[in-house]
Amino acid sequence: MEINTALTFYKYQGTGNDFVMVDNRTDSFPKNDTELVAKLCDRRFGIGADGLILLENDPTLDFKMVYYNADGNEGSMCGNGGRCLVAFANFLGIFSSETKFNAVDGAHSATIEGDIVELKMGDVTEIKIKPNYYFLNTGSPHHVQLVSEIQDLDVFKEGSKLRYGLYGEKGSNINFVEPLDNGAFAVRTYERGVEDETLSCGTGVTAVAIAMHKSGRVSSDIVNIEAQGGKLQVRFSVDAKGYSNVHLKGPATQVFKGEVKW
Structure with missing residues (x-):
């Protein structure tokens, strides 16, 4: 793209997890420009978001999702x-x-009713159970660790320590979880690629729900999660092979439409 090219974008958020959305069905966005993506996601010098998502044509399905982390690199689910x-x-x-x-x-299949979107996630067949945490992949890698007094936790400090110290440069998302009196679970997540705490992480709360069921801390196949940015629900089926029919449900809303030049 030429300098001063205008880009029309939309800003969306799901329980505080916010994204720059671009309709790229004309294939005009410079997808390899990691610096541009990072700049657009920058909260001081750009639009500001946890990630940027391109909506593209798909040869067989309704559309295709191309996701970039806030650091400009293409990310996992x-x-x-x-x-x-x-x-x-x-x-x-x-x-x-x-x-x-x-x-x-x-x-992925999904349904929408009003501002509530329910998304079918991938199956989970392997969960690593360690003395102090669980590790599983729900489209992205996730470390799940129980804590107490979660609201007082320094998520940036503790999350970054585990993200790099335990998982190296490739890293993992780090989720801290605490059971609540109402049967739900409070979750705070340090996201790789953002390299900070986000108000919510969809694959993260999915991982937490499955890990809490695997640990026996919840017996229901419907688990309510309270992230920093709002409430989400995860449901699934369980059999000898693992967890299937995994669905993530919650609000997703448009915040604003804009135009940016570079």
Whole structure:
């Protein structure tokens, strides 16, 4: 793109996890420009977001999701980002109530009713159980660790320590969880790629729900999660092979539309 090219974008958020959305069905966005993506996501010098998502054409499904972390690099699956993209595709008139789209980890189905989006996530067949934490992949790698007094926890300090110290440069997302009196679980997440705490992480709360069920701390196949940015619900089926029919449900809303030049 030429200098001073104008880009029309939309800002979406799902329980405080916010994203720059771009309709890239014309394939005009410079996808390899990591510096541009990072600048657009910068909260002081750009639009500000936890990530940037391109909505593109797909040869067999309704659309395709291309997700970038705030650092400008293409990322793994993002649950809240997927839910927000579903809301964006619905806004664009691509589908009415049910859809199926492609993402980096394969096909996902979803439904929308008002501002509530329910997204089908991938199956989880392997959960590593360690003395102090659980590790599993729900489209992105997640460390799940129980803590007490979660609201007083320095998530940036403790999360970055584990993200680099335990998982190295490739890293993992780090989730801290505390059971609540109402049967739900409070969750705070340090996200790799953002390299900070986010108000919510869709693949993270999905990982927490499955880990808490695996640990026996919840017996229901519907788990309520309270992230810093709002409430989400995860449901699943369980059998000898693991967890299937995993769904992530919660609000996804458009914040504003804008135009940016560079």
